[in-house]
């Protein structure tokens with residue numbers, strides 16, 4: 001674990017990018033705090049938290065993998081007709097310190113639009129995927145996110161922390177947080193000042209209660225906005241965290257919290273194993289573990305403008321998650 005923490009501590013992100021949408025006035029100041037040494041993803045930290053809380057964590061994790069593998073096999077033997085659309089109702093909680101920090105409804109809707117484009121494979125830059133990986137492209141995952149409600153909540157908390165396992169405060173109105181809405185049936189996303197990470201998600205294998213489940217987003221990396229200094233400005237941190245929420249791991253398989261390097265994988269056949277996350281905007285090819293890395297996958301750590309794709313294998317794994325205990329009530333199926 002210490003080795004893993006060292007690796008994560010060393011992953012700092014560099015900030016330079018621009019995009020097509022002008023951020024509303026209230027949002028324009030938010031991405032201009034200068035270069036941040038902010039770690040991309042706190043989901044592994046949440047895994048550490050679960051390991052400390054649940055002595056059966058690794059057994060349950062193995063059970064989850066077996067369940068998903070079986071569901072993917074069953075799905076491959078089912079009807080060849082198009083898979084149903086699975087819609088996830090979404091509640092977004094905006095926790096703000098001052099009125100000027102409130103994201104507009106349109107800004108939130110645009111972020112959910114980015115999320116849906118990623119899951120449809122309709123992001124405009126998907127054509128940048130290297131030829132090598134085109135055959136692995138997910139296309140339309142037929143998973144959708146439907147924004148049902150935005151909760152605005154003023155808070156005196158300057159930053160909620162994932163590092164010290166006090167992330168529960170974000171859900172607790174008595175601690176400056178915002179209580180989840182219908183968490184059995186809806187994905188709750190909290191947007192707030194997060195200490196240390198751009199975002200974090202509970203995964204289905206974490207087996208947390210619905211009241212604890214969901215995604216936490218650092219407001220600095222939420223939404224689509226212009227920035228010269230923030231490389232996570234295209235709304236793709238939420239795409240990454242949504243991938244975790246539906247059971248995806250980083251491509252280098254760190255979530256076992258055991259040996260890293262090339263010895264662990266993400267459990268997906270069409271995402272080549274890599275030894276680590278990538279940062280910035282790498283130039284293809286980058287080779288680790290004896291193969292070309294898919295650093296443009298949403299489950300890597302590259303800058304937003306370099307994150308382009310999910311794979312077919314990841315799609316199967318995410319869709320299978322909706323049959324698992326902790327996700328089976330969260331999706332609405334339709335054709």
Ligand SMILES: [Zn+2]
Nearest residue numbers: 041043240244
């Ligand atoms: Zn992550």
